[in-house]
Amino acid sequence: MAYLNFDSSKLTKFVHDNELAEMQAMVNAADSELRNGTGAGSDFRDWLDLPTNYDHEEFDRIKKAAAKINQDSKYLITIGIGGSYLGAQMALDFLHNNFYTREEETTQVVFAGNSLSSTYLQDLIELVGDADFSINIISKSGTTTEPAVAFRVFKEILIAKYGEEEANKRIYATTDANRGALKEEADANGWETFVIPDGVGGRFSVLTAVGLLPIAVSGADIDELMKGARDAQNEYVDADLTKNEAYQYAALRNILYRKGFTTELLENYEPNMRMFSEWWKQLMGESEGKDQKGIYPSSANFTTDLHSLGQYIQEGLRNLFETVVKVDKPTKDIKIPSQEGNLDGLEYLQGKSMDWVNTKAYEGVVLAHTDGGVPVMTVHIPDQSAYTLGYTIYFFEVAVGISGYLNGINPFNQPGVEAYKTNMFGLLGKPGYEEIGKKLNDQL
Numbered sequence: 448m449a450y451l452n453f454d455s456s457k458l459t460k461f462v463h464d465n466e467l468a469e470m471q472a473m474v475n476a477a478d479s480e481l482r483n484g485t486g487a488g489s490d491f492r493d494w495l496d497l498p499t500n501y502d503h504e505e506f507d508r509i510k511k512a513a514a515k516i517n518q519d520s521k522y523l524i525t526i527g528i529g530g531s532y533l534g535a536q537m538a539l540d541f542l543h544n545n546f547y548t549r550e551e552e553t554t555q556v557v558f559a560g561n562s563l564s565s566t567y568l569q570d571l572i573e574l575v576g577d578a579d580f581s582i583n584i585i586s587k588s589g590t591t592t593e594p595a596v597a598f599r600v601f602k603e604i605l606i607a608k609y610g611e612e613e614a615n616k617r618i619y620a621t622t623d624a625n626r627g628a629l630k631e632e633a634d635a636n637g638w639e640t641f642v643i644p645d646g647v648g649g650r651f652s653v654l655t656a657v658g659l660l661p662i663a664v665s666g667a668d669i670d671e672l673m674k675g676a677r678d679a680q681n682e683y684v685d686a687d688l689t690k691n692e693a694y695q696y697a698a699l700r701n702i703l704y705r706k707g708f709t710t711e712l713l714e715n716y717e718p719n720m721r722m723f724s725e726w727w728k729q730l731m732g733e734s735e736g737k738d739q740k741g742i743y744p745s746s747a748n749f750t751t752d753l754h755s756l757g758q759y760i761q762e763g764l765r766n767l768f769e770t771v772v773k774v775d776k777p778t779k780d781i782k783i784p785s786q787e788g789n790l791d792g793l794e795y796l797q798g799k800s801m802d803w804v805n806t807k808a809y810e811g812v813v814l815a816h817t818d819g820g821v822p823v824m825t826v827h828i829p830d831q832s833a834y835t836l837g838y839t840i841y842f843f844e845v846a847v848g849i850s851g852y853l854n855g856i857n858p859f860n861q862p863g864v865e866a867y868k869t870n871m872f873g874l875l876g877k878p879g880y881e882e883i884g885k886k887l888n889d890q891l
């Protein structure tokens with residue numbers, strides 16, 4: 448059995464025994480497109496062997512930069528959006544205490560540039576106050592509006608606080624190796640730079656410096672993270688569906704999709720995995736939602752959302768399926784105390800582990816939702832270690848590569864995200880976009 452345990456045993460009501468095997472020929476074709484680069488978007492497959500084929504010199508520099516930041520900064524303002532944000536945030540949440548703060552000992556990693564909210568940015572400025580800080584600006588293109596705005600604001604504060612020379616030592620730029628506005632600015636000012644490799648798209652970049660620097664600054668073990676991903680890279684190579692659980696997941700979600708189950712909910716039973724779902728949503732949504740087709744990636748956080756979305760999932764429109772990422776061994780457990788009088792009626796649970804109760808809730812939900820007509824699959828992950836996270840990241844990355852090719856699309860581009868940007872630039876009066884702006888303003 449693989450390190451992760453993918454459980455599709457509850458799908459029998461929805462998927463016949465023969466169906467998975469009948470996908471094998473299509474999976475072989477998808478595998479060949481992915482591995483041999485014969486599929487669309489083949490220039491963006493370098494994440495496939497990233498865990499074994501990364502820049503070790505840069506990896507060491509990341510650790511050194513993290514150590515320096517830990518010494519000289521109370522805050523690391525990590526600026527980025529989409530693939531240049533979600534991976535780091537989800538890893539920090541996944542790997543740390545729910546009330547994560549490293550303020551007292553070392554550096555608190557905080558995020559900016561992931562929205563256009565002026566209130567958020569001003570709140571962050573007020574949080575940082577007079578404290579020492581550094582900036583990690585992350586942008587593959589170097590031109591994305593949200594991070595560029597936040598960077599301007601914090602750069603100005605940094606220079607005012609430290610003067611240009613010291614400020615230049617406190618800015619770390621993670622961007623393209625050779626091109627782009629950010630690369631140019633970094634070179635001109637002598638900032639330390641880290642590379643987002645050409646062949647790794649933003650949503651596949653968490654195991655590059657994009658994720659690794661903030662994760663290392665947070666004190667998490669990036670060696671273990673890479674080791675987990677490396678072992679997963681070695682695990683999920685066989686195109687044989689009986690042997691490859693990441694491919695099984697990819698094939699089964701396509702089988703379900705073709706039966707009308709067009710929305711997938713990624714679910715967890717740990718509040719600090721909420722952002723894991725947000726990371727997964729970009730990975731799946733940007734990869735698969737194109738050519739007017741694709742599974743819509745959504746999420747739910749349990750047991751919390753059983754008290755809000757639970758009704759819909761149980762009895763609403765039957766286009767949903769669920770993929771649970773279940774932690775088998777919690778980082779911490781608590782025993783439920785006894786209480787005199789038993790007024791809350793919970794005495795039958797006294798002395799029981801709270802995680803056992805959480806797991807019984809999960810089991811009950813799987814059966815109820817299955818009865819209600821919602822297919823449920825589970826990816827069991829052993830714990831919330833850095834190793835497990837690296838492994839799990841790779842599981843979903845390789846699955847979406849196969850899944851995208853199974854559905855006949857290019858899983859590695861994202862042409863659709865430009866449409867709103869063009870409109871926004873027109874409305875903002877960006878030079879070169881005046882005509883578009885004029886037309887749009889007439890429509891408003």
Ligand SMILES: O=P(O)(O)OC[C@H]1O[C@H](O)[C@H](O)[C@@H](O)[C@@H]1O
Binds near residue numbers: 528529586
């Ligand atoms: O890293 P950047 O070039 O700033 O891009 C950040 C994000 O924004 C874009 O709009 C894309 O849709 C994403 O795929 C990307 O991750």
